[in-house]
Amino acid sequence: MSNKTVRALIDALESRTLLSVTPAPWTPPGLGPKATADWLAIAADQKQLSTDLQSSWTKIRTDQQALSSAYQAALATTPVKTAQQQLTTDTANLQPTLTADRQAIAKVFSTDGKQLFLDRIAMWKDFGNATAEAADKAQFATDEKAFTTDLSTAQQQLQKDQMTLTTDRQAVQAAINADPGVVAAKAALATDAGAVQADEKQLAADWKQFWTDWRNKA
Numbered sequence: 001m002s003n004k005t006v007r008a009l010i011d012a013l014e015s016r017t018l019l020s021v022t023p024a025p026w027t028p029p030g031l032g033p034k035a036t037a038d039w040l041a042i043a044a045d046q047k048q049l050s051t052d053l054q055s056s057w058t059k060i061r062t063d064q065q066a067l068s069s070a071y072q073a074a075l076a077t078t079p080v081k082t083a084q085q086q087l088t089t090d091t092a093n094l095q096p097t098l099t100a101d102r103q104a105i106a107k108v109f110s111t112d113g114k115q116l117f118l119d120r121i122a123m124w125k126d127f128g129n130a131t132a133e134a135a136d137k138a139q140f141a142t143d144e145k146a147f148t149t150d151l152s153t154a155q156q157q158l159q160k161d162q163m164t165l166t167t168d169r170q171a172v173q174a175a176i177n178a179d180p181g182v183v184a185a186k187a188a189l190a191t192d193a194g195a196v197q198a199d200e201k202q203l204a205a206d207w208k209q210f211w212t213d214w215r216n217k218a
Contacts, residue, residue, distance in 0.1 A: 034218040038210035045206050049199040056192055063189035067182070074179035083175045087168035094161060101158035108154055112147035119143055 027036055074080050119140040126132035176182060212218075 032213065032218045035210060035213040038206055038213050041206045042203065042210060045199065045203040049196065049203060052195040052199050056196060059192040060189065060196070063185065063192050067185040067189055070179065070181040070185040071176060074176045074182050077175075077179055079175040080172065080179070083168070083172040087165065087172055090164050090168050094164060097161050098158065101154065101161055104154040105151065105158065108147065108150045112143065112150050115143045116140065116147055 027039055031039060075084075119136065123133060123136040123140065126136050
């Protein structure tokens with residue numbers, strides 16, 4: 001396949017749009033039978049996607065707005081407010097602990113990190129002295145291991161102390177997702193957007209197959 005043909009093919013692929021697509025009016029020359037079939041399948045997929053978008057777009061937009069409203073309404077419900085209050089309380093209670101954890105991490109850099117810097121200076125000063133250099137490198141290895149261990153320990157402690165807040169945030173989101181209004185709005189959106197999502201999935205699969213067949217000259 002010539003460079004001119006490849007360029008024409010790429011231009012045709014890049015010119016496609018999602019909301020207003022038209023099937024390719026021609027089949028690029030030089031394609032094998034499988035790639036040609038893939039190309040025609042893509043054109044059919046695009047046409048179907050365009051049709052389904054046009055027929056369901058208004059419903060989808062309405063469903064999205066309804067879902068947004070349902071989320072807002074859920075924030076005022078007792079389960080969500082209770083979960084949010086727990087998050088607020090734990091955040092306040094854990095603030096001193098988390099501050100101390102972050103300070104511990106900073107201390108590792110200011111102490112262990114500083115020692116590594118001094119070790120490097122020592123190696124530079126002792127350059128050319130084999131015995132001193134060997135001792136400096138051994139000391140650097142020891143201090144580097146200590147730095148890695150201390151930093152890992154401090155970071156793990158911070159993550160452990162943050163776990164309560166992570167759990168609280170998950171509880172807030174779970175309460176929102178379990179709200180009947182949110183559940184109903186999600187279901188409506190899934191139903192109305194089902195055809196479009198199926199079209200997009202099929203289109204993506206056919207593009208993938210096309211590129212595979214095109215590269216293999218199939």
